[in-house]
Amino acid sequence: MQRRTALALAACLVLGTAACSDPGADTATDSGPATWASPTAKLDGVSLTIWAAQNSNTVPKKVIEGFQAATGAKVNVVTIPDPYEQGVQTRVATGDKPDLAFWQPTASMLTAINAKTNLQPLTDAPWLGQLSPELKDITGILDKTRYAALVTSPAVEGVYYNKEVFAANGVTATPKNFAEMVADARALKAKGVTPFYEMGADRWATQWWVQIQLADAARSGLWDKINTKQETFGGPVVLDAIKQYKALIDEGLFNGDIKTAKFEDQGKALLDGKAAMVVQVNSFFGQLQATADTATLDKRIGFFPISPSGNVGTFIPDQSNALVAFRTGDGKREAAARQLLAYWMGPGYADFVADRKTVSLEPSVPSPAGVPQALLDVHKSLGTAVGSMQALAVANPDLYINLADMITGTMSPEKVASATQAQFEQLAKAAGAPGF
Template identity: 50%
Template sequence: MSASRLYRAAIAAAGVAALLAGCSAGNPETPSGSDAAVTWPDPTASLSGVTLTYWTATQTATMADSVIKAFEEKTGAKINKVIIPDVYETNAPTKLATGAKPDLATWQPTGSELALLKPATGLQVLDGAPWLAQQTPAVQQLGLVDGKHYAAFVNVPSTLGIFYNKEAFAKAGITADPKNFQELLTDAGKIKATGTAPFFGAAGDQWPTQWWPQVLLAEQSKAGLWDKVNSNKEKFTDPTILDAITTFKKMNDDGLFNADNKTSKYTESGPALLSGKAAMVLQLTSFTSLLQSTADTATINSKIGWFPISKDGTTATVVPGGDNALVAMKTGDAKREAAARQFLEFWLQTGYADYIKQANAVSIEPSVESPATVPDVAKAASAALDGAAGSMQQNAAVNPDFYVNLANMVNGTMTPQQVASTTQAQFAQLAQALGVEGF
C-alpha cells in the first residue's frame, strides 16, 4: 500500500473508533474462552464448506491472490475477497462500524491503527503462532498492543533511509556515506555546487514531507519521545520536535530540494533519482517498487545506493504499512476463526517461499532466502530494521495531519511554529476522541 494512503483519515477514523468502543467482553460477537487456548490447525487440513471473508485495499488487491488460490486448492475452503474502495483507512473502519466484519483483513500494524479495532475484544491474539519464531527478531517486536501480537506480518516493514545516485555522489567527490545528519547536509552542499538538486522532495503529494522531521527524531524516539507525547508530557511545540521542523524548513530555504518541489509528485522521484536529476530521495523501503517500475534490478544495483540517517548517527526509522500485515477478527464463529488462523499459517509456513518468489520481495524468515532479483537497496533497507527507531506512525497513540502542515510550510503558508501548534491541537483532539489518558 502506498504511504500516501496511510495518514489521511485520522479524524474520521477516530470518530469511528467511538462506535467500535461499544464492543465489549459481553458482546455476543466476542467468543468465549481464553486467547491462550487457541489451537493452530494443520495448514493444509480440509476446510470443505468453509468460506472466509478477506478485506483488502485497492492497492493491495492482488497481493494475496497466489496464496488464496493455493489455499483453496489445498483445503477446499473459499476465500471471498472484498476490495474496500479508497481511502481504505477511512472506509474499512466505517464499514466495521455498521456491523460488517471480515474474518481477515490487511491492516497497518501500528499501535494507533490496531487500537481502532479494539484488539482486546475485536481481534484474535496471535501469540504462539507457529510462524512467529521463524521470523526475524525485529519483526517479532512489531504488531503488538499491550504486549500481545495482533498482526501477522507477511511483508518486510518499511524503513526510512536515503536512496542515492552513485554517479551524483562521485561527481561531487563524495566517497563515503554520511555518518550523521550534519554530514548529510555538508554532502548536500557539495552536490548543489555541481548543479544537481541534492534532494527530490515531492511536496506536491504532501505525505513525503513528514519523513524529514521523523528521521531527525530517531534517537529521541528510541529514548521514549512518543511515550511522552502520548501522555501529554511533551508536545510538538516543545524544542525537540519543533527543532526538527525548523531544520527541515531551513533545508528548503537553503535550496537543497528540486526547484519544482512545491508541485512535484512521488511518482516523479524514482525517474529523477535514476536519471541523476536529483542526487537523493528520503523514502520508505517500498520506494524500491517505484524504481523497479522503470528500471531492472541490474540497473538499480549499479546506479542506486542506500543508507540510513538520523540526527546523531545512522539509525533507521521503521514505518509499518498497510501492505505489511493481516489481522484476524473475532467473529464469534469458532470454526471460521480457526480457519482464519489456518490461512495465516498456510501463507507464512506452507506457502511462504512461493509467495516471496512470486512477490519478488525480501524475506522476513531467515530460513527462506530472498529472490536474487530483489534489488540490493531493498535488502539493505530491510537489514536496517535491526535497531531501528519507531516512527510516529508506529509509536504515537494517534496520527495527526503532520504531513499536511509540513507541506503547507514548504509552500510558505505556515511557519514551523504554526506547524507545531496545529499538529499538537490535532493530536490532542484525536487523543481525546480515543480516550487517551492525559487528554
C-alpha cells in the same frame, strides 16, 4: 498508506459508534487460547474473505492459490476503495467484518480498529519462532497481545541515493550522520547538482524529513513523552526538526519545483540522475521497480538509514505489511482464518516471497534471487531501527499536510507544530488514550 492514518482515526470522531467510542474496552469473550489446525488441513465448503487496499489486493494471489489447492477452501479478495483505513473502519463500525484484512500493525491503528473487541489474538501463532528475532516483536502488538501477522518487511524511512551521481561528483562514501549528509548536499549543490528531491504537491512524504531527525529522540522515549503530555510537538525537539527542514529548503538544497512536484516526479528524478537523494519509504522503491529492472536499480540506486547521531533508520509498517484476523462469531471461519495465516507463513511462505520478489522474514526461507540490493539494505537496517510516529504515538496527526503548507508558505514552523499538537490531542482523545 501512512498518510491516511490520521484520517482513519478521525473516523472515530465522525462515526460516534460503539466500535470507536471506547477503543480500549474489551467486550469480546474468550474461551481460552486459540487452537491452530495443520496449515493444510481440509476445509472443504469453507469460504473466507480478505479485505485489501488497491495497492495490496494482488499481494496474496500466490498464497491463495496454494491454500485453496491444499485445503479445498475458497478465498475471496475484496478491494476496499481508498482511503482504505477509513473505509474499513466505517464498515466494521456497522458490523460488516471480513475474515481477514490487510492492516497497519501499529499500536495506534490496532486501537483505531478496536482490536480487543474486533480482532482475534495471534499471540501463540505457530510461525512466530521462525521469524528473524529482531522482527518478532517489532510491531503488531497492543497491550502485550499480538493482533497482526507481519508478512512482509516493514517500511523504513531513510535515504535513497543515485550511486552514479555520488561517484561522478566525488562523494565516495555514504554519510555517517545527518550533519554529514547535509555537508555532502552542499558540496553537490556547489557542483550544480540538485541534492534533495521532495514531492511537495503530493505532500505525504514531507513528514519523513522531520521524523528521521527525531530518530535519536524516539529511541530516548520522545513518543512516550508526547503520549503522556510530558512533551509536545511545539517543544524544542520536534519544533527544531521542523525548523531545520525549512532551513534546508530555504537554502536551496531541494528541487526548484518542490511546491508542484509529485511522487512520480520524485522517482524519475532520482533514477535519471537529476537529483542525488530522496528521503522516502519502501513504497518509493516499488515505483522504481515498476520502471527499471533489478540490474539497473542495483547499478544506480542505493539506500542508507540516517539520524542525527548515525545510520539509524526509522521503521513505519504500513497496511501492505501485515494482516489481522477478525472475530466474526463463526468459530469455523475464525479457525480457518488462522489456518490461512499459518499456511501463508508456513508451507506457503517460500512461494509467496518468490512470487513477490520480496525479502524473507524467516531465516529458514532465503530471499529469492532478483531482490534489489537497496531493498536488502532497507531490511537489514531494521535490526537497529527505531519506531516512527506512526509506530509509537497513540495518535497520528496530519503532520505532513502542515509541513506541505509550510513549503507553500502558508504556515510557519511554529504554526505547523501547534496545529499538529492540537489535532494530536483530538485524535488521542477519540482513541481513548489515557489523560486526553
